[in-house]
Amino acid sequence: MTAARLSRPVQPIKLYGSSLSGHVHRVRLLLTMLDLPFESIELDMRKRENRTPEFLARNPFGQVPVIEDGDLTLADSNAILVYLNERYSPDPSRWMPRDAVGAARVQRWFSVAAGPLAYGPAAARIMALFGHATDPSETVKRSHALLSVMETHLQQQPFLAGPEATLADIANYAYVAHAPEGSVSLDAYPGVREWLARIEALRGFVPMVRTPIGLAAGASS
Numbered sequence: 001m002t003a004a005r006l007s008r009p010v011q012p013i014k015l016y017g018s019s020l021s022g023h024v025h026r027v028r029l030l031l032t033m034l035d036l037p038f039e040s041i042e043l044d045m046r047k048r049e050n051r052t053p054e055f056l057a058r059n060p061f062g063q064v065p066v067i068e069d070g071d072l073t074l075a076d077s078n079a080i081l082v083y084l085n086e087r088y089s090p091d092p093s094r095w096m097p098r099d100a101v102g103a104a105r106v107q108r109w110f111s112v113a114a115g116p117l118a119y120g121p122a123a124a125r126i127m128a129l130f131g132h133a134t135d136p137s138e139t140v141k142r143s144h145a146l147l148s149v150m151e152t153h154l155q156q157q158p159f160l161a162g163p164e165a166t167l168a169d170i171a172n173y174a175y176v177a178h179a180p181e182g183s184v185s186l187d188a189y190p191g192v193r194e195w196l197a198r199i200e201a202l203r204g205f206v207p208m209v210r211t212p213i214g215l216a217a218g219a220s221s
């Protein structure tokens with residue numbers, strides 16, 4: 001059955017996540033930009049609260065974010081962005097273009113968020129935060145390869161998928177902004193830094209918490 005577009009959730013949307021997660025932050029960002037009521041349920045990943053039978057019933061991959069909106073349980077940050085926009089935005093085409101090329105451009109940057117961003121800046125930051133034993137140099141190298149591509153792209157247009165902000169920007173924002181927490185400096189990427197500032201200037205923007213590492217590194221937001 002197709003869910004009709006509603007202006008407001010019947011009850012606050014439950015957001016299962018961790019305040020340290022950029023995947024969760026991107027959902028929180030859209031919730032606040034759409035001014036939707038929600039309740040955050042913080043999971044302690046170090047205590048493996050994402051691996052309990054109750055949580056695995058919500059997402060068998062054991063990953064955050066997950067939302068519950070009435071009877072609906074939905075996992076995966078980019079899928080959640082699409083759902084919230086289609087279900088609740090007064091103007092869904094504002095965040096997700098309706099034309100073939102515009103929609104494809106957003107999908108392309110969703111793929112970047114799930115691939116090079118996750119395996120580059122997000123992974124480098126996690127290693128720094130949780131002190132994983134693995135050598136971070138490969139991840140740092142991957143991060144700079146991604147940032148170089150983003151820099152060239154953002155020198156030509158203000159937002160990732162075109163002249164206006166879309167879900168593509170929301171999906172990619174947090175792990176780029178917090179890349180310095182993983183020893184990935186943004187100094188060489190002025191176009192990327194200006195793009196971050198353009199997102200931070202959008203109505204309803206909320207930052208992701210800075211970790212002590214981020215405060216020391218001077219991460220954006």
Ligand SMILES: N[C@@H](CCC(=O)N[C@@H](CS)C(=O)NCC(=O)O)C(=O)O
Pocket residue numbers: 021022023024045050061062063064065075076077078114
């Ligand atoms: N494709 C997923 C990835 C989410 C993800 O990697 N979440 C991390 C936190 S940032 C997680 O839950 N990791 C725990 C695990 O994999 O066990 C999404 O976009 O939601």
